[in-house]
Amino acid sequence: MMRRDRALEVLKPRVDSQLVVAVYQTLFDWMAIHPRDLNYVATGAMGQASSHGLGLALANPGREVLVFDGDGSLLMNLGSLVSIANAAPANFHHFVFVNGVYEVNGAHPIPAADKVDFAMLARGAGYRQVAEFSELAQLESGIDAFLDEPGPALAVMQVEPGESYPRDYAYIHSAAARARFRRALAAS
């Protein structure tokens, strides 16, 4: 098992011009670890990150889109795996950070936390590529190959909480955050 913040630190040097859609505690960790204007922070309703990512990927075919999803979030929008596989955007790389709980909602367990297999769900939906990472060394050695292959691709990230970064809900839902992303997208 790897700490989530350490896993994000492995991703950080590999994220430059990509559009990053992240949710909940993974988003708050990412905002602290790699604050940047091309972080898409406003997904609005739980479970919708993958669909925002699909919209961005289709409308910006020249840009790489990374989605940092949560396991509880993805369970709310499992059908999106099929919609994404059907649309088949090569510029779409999806990460699901699996901690087995609804971390920001009281840390209750997700249904079937000890049974659900996100890699199998993505394969079954028709994703082009699926990878699983549960240790930092394995992530360090495998992440470049994962990102180099065309999407739609899912990386299942088995994580435990790391440092507790602040949950700035006011910012992620603000008009300023959306305007910042819109300006950065137009400028880059």
Add this chain to the structure above:
Amino acid sequence: MATTTKPGVTVEYPSGKAIIAALKRAAIEYVVAVPDIVTSDGLLWPISRDPDLKLVRICKEDEGVSICAAMSYNGTRALLLMQQTGLMDSLNAIRAIGMDYQLPVCMMVGLQGKEAELKPAQSASYGVRIIEPVLDAMQIPSRLVETAADIGHIATDIDQAYRASAPFCFLVGRSPR
């Protein structure tokens, strides 16, 4: 197109071809859809064969709210095509992403079960009767699309939604032909 629905009652049906032409005039590039029997033959099947429109088939309507909203960030225009059941299922996504975030989510909704000669508010179907009041409560502007005159407003309504960065909902009360 006028058709008699029952003795003594003649109504006009909207032209699917004219609606699709209006969408193109409004620079709609993507149609994001879950099939709906009201709009299936007149809109979704022709759209699926139209080389000028890109169709994204989705499993559930709230996915489409997010897809259309995300596309809008670089000005890409999209329409979410669905039935009123899907609209009802997506209210929280529309509330958060369309209204709270002030993003231009344009929707076209088939009113399944609405009687052709009646206004939605007069329908015997509870699921149809509540749609306009629900949209009003959410402060989402809407337009009933049943006649050629209604179709004439579609492009302007979409332009206005993108200019205002706000949702808009077309209600298709009679099956386009």
